[in-house]
Amino acid sequence: MSYAVGDTYEYTFKFSQADVVVFAQLTGDDNPLHLDPEYAATTIFKRPIIHGMLGASVFTKIIGTQFPGHGSIYMGQTFEFLRPMYVDVDYKAVFKIQSVNNERHTAEILGEVMDAQTLKMTTRGVATLMNRTHF
Amino acid sequence: MSYAVGDTYEYTFKFSQADVVVFAQLTGDDNPLHLDPEYAATTIFKRPIIHGMLGASVFTKIIGTQFPGHGSIYMGQTFEFLRPMYVDVDYKAVFKIQSVNNERHTAEILGEVMDAQTLKMTTRGVATLMNRTHF
Numbered sequence: 378m379s380y381a382v383g384d385t386y387e388y389t390f391k392f393s394q395a396d397v398v399v400f401a402q403l404t405g406d407d408n409p410l411h412l413d414p415e416y417a418a419t420t421i422f423k424r425p426i427i428h429g430m431l432g433a434s435v436f437t438k439i440i441g442t443q444f445p446g447h448g449s450i451y452m453g454q455t456f457e458f459l460r461p462m463y464v465d466v467d468y469k470a471v472f473k474i475q476s477v478n479n480e481r482h483t484a485e486i487l488g489e490v491m492d493a494q495t496l497k498m499t500t501r502g503v504a505t506l507m508n509r510t511h512f
Numbered sequence: 513m514s515y516a517v518g519d520t521y522e523y524t525f526k527f528s529q530a531d532v533v534v535f536a537q538l539t540g541d542d543n544p545l546h547l548d549p550e551y552a553a554t555t556i557f558k559r560p561i562i563h564g565m566l567g568a569s570v571f572t573k574i575i576g577t578q579f580p581g582h583g584s585i586y587m588g589q590t591f592e593f594l595r596p597m598y599v600d601v602d603y604k605a606v607f608k609i610q611s612v613n614n615e616r617h618t619a620e621i622l623g624e625v626m627d628a629q630t631l632k633m634t635t636r637g638v639a640t641l642m643n644r645t646h647f
Contacts, residue, residue, distance in 0.1 A: 438540040455588075
């Protein structure tokens, strides 16, 4: 299947505090902002927030397995972390193909992650990738 | 401790295939390029490569725990994935403060990740962050 400019994909997801702990152990990022409710209470967020890069991992999940899917090779990514993300909250990712180069088999995909209920955007970014099957 | 433009930080790290499996399970990115040696053998990489976003997680680890450290709030990040990264290979991350805004307590930090032996660059990017203690 080939994808074209303007094609979109939506995906809803959430992370648990157990996921946050796994991410902290895997990456070594034990920033207390993510792990310590007492510390987080002293910050502007009031309670622990998900690592921005954990929330943003939905980009690699979607690109690598769903849109366009297996075989994707990541070439670049930008992220703006606009609002904090919390555990046990449903987030909606909306992805849209912005450009395709069929000779190079590359594409740029805009991804926007938002609270599934309020639709307030938490993370936005553009992925650049190669996929010889789909572009 | 306050940091200033030009300050640098170096950190050496590696990931195991077990780490790749944990990342795949945590994020849902089970792209066979990272998990299936037979599939990977059919690609230009010849063997499984680490998820770009797993290799890039060294950015959140360094920024969140070491340079500048705890309390960092991620505002943005760019990544260029220049070369594949493999398990059980030592990589060196070299981080350098590019700009500081002491009124807003924000900074931009350039990070370059390279093979620790060949010094060939695998990932490069700029983190934008706030840290009220260190900037």
